Amino acid sequence: MKNPYEILGVKQSASDQEIKAAFKKLAKKHHPDLHPDDKAAEARFKEVSGAHEFLKDKERRRRFDAGEIDASGAEKQQQRYYRDYAGPSASGHAGQDGFASNEDLEEFFARAFGGGGMGAGSRRAAMKARGQDVTYSLRVPFRLAARGGVQKLQLPDGKTLNVTIPEGAEDRQTLRLKGQGGPGFNGGPNGEAYIELHIEPDAHFVRKDDNVHLEVPVTLKEAVLGAKIEVPTLTGAVSLSIPKGSNTGSKLRLKDRGIKNAKTGERGHLYVTLKVVLPEGEEPELAEFLEGWTPRHVQNPRKEMLS
Structure with a gap:
């Protein structure tokens, strides 16, 4: 979805009353009952309704204004995962974990888990960690939510998930996708992905x-x-x-x-x-x-x- 403020023609500093007034004006102008068989008007009505639904949710609006989510409600990922996102500025996993080098990371493992006759490298090899859980928002058309079906979710890394929407899904319902979160460390299991559904209003x-x-x-x-x-x-x-x-x-x-x-x-x-x-x-x-x-x-x- 485009920037919801731009869709409604209001400034980001607009009050709740100004946003509601802008929505009523545009909804009345583009309502399908006034434009039968006009697909463009119907699409515009849906766009305006979606923008209003987005902004009237105070928490979602706050997070959007803070840059935490985009206009579709999806999280703007700040973290970087282990193998897939390793950068050139640090060696291996150490840089991603906040250590200056792999040696510092191994030293941390040595202190944390004691000697016990194992070398730092062996201790690190034995260390497994579950991946990070991630949360996404997914906008779902009203009729798809009512009937059930599959909706694609675009991830920040460019990958796509096919999310199965259960029949009769409700607004703000959360789905769990097992193993679709952040990658595990050293052979550990992946984290979970939690999908919060946002049901779009229907024209009829x-x-x-x-x-x-x-x-x-x-x-x-x-x-x-x-x-x-x-x-x-x-x-x-x-x-x-x-x-x-x-x-x-x-x-x-x-x-x-x-x-x-x-x-x-x-x-x-x-x-x-x-x-x-x-x-x-x-x-x-x-x-x-x-x-x-x-x-x-x-x-x-x-x-x-x-x-």
């Missing part, structure tokens, strides 16, 4: 516990007369019956179309909230009908607001 779906919520626009005719329409789910489009006389805010449930709970194995539901939209172009017949129409049930939809 919103997760609440194991349930998923989705707002679906319907035409005036579909709302008044009822209809069968196709709606997206996490596993593909399905047919949904819209009852006659539906209104904006009407909520329908698609059973077991939500997130699978890792502990119980049960699935949540998909809740579809309807949003009635008027035709984009002129409809003279509709206007003429409404001008001559007297509702049987007179209502004031703003009554509660004015009381």
Whole structure:
């Protein structure tokens, strides 16, 4: 991801309120509901949402500002490992361990583990150390986290790890990759890699516990007369019956179309909230009908607001 401050068009010194205001303005401008079938707008909306999610996390923002992590949330590695990163300024492992030479390192081993008839070199050969544990952040698309799958993680040294994302993975969930950390010393085991997942917001779906919520626009005719329409789910489009006389805010449930709970194995539901939209172009017949129409049930939809 690009610099989140640049994406939202704010300075690094911006307050939380300024960041939130910038996000609302851009999200409203690029929301997919206002730009149907516009992939560029959808991509921009995701980018803006991702930047806001990144910066509203105070700890993640602090670490980014301090240069500890990059814009993807990945650690900026400061340490250097043993064999793979040995530099020319020090001999062998000694320089990497803070010793001026291998002789100094062997002297340290001699003092630490005593004589016992073993030479310093032999003692060092017998010394094994487990590799260092490392922590990474990995951004995962919402639908991949919901369905499960594999996401690539680019490491600081250029290597790539294929991380298996469990079905129903949650934001801030941590995965352990055994033996994928720092290399062991002198034949010791590698350390572990801990991957903290950061689930990206989706343009349409919103997760609440194991349930998923989705707002679906319907035409005036579909709302008044009822209809069968196709709606997206996490596993593909399905047919949904819209009852006659539906209104904006009407909520329908698609059973077991939500997130699978890792502990119980049960699935949540998909809740579809309807949003009635008027035709984009002129409809003279509709206007003429409404001008001559007297509702049987007179209502004031703003009554509660004015009381």
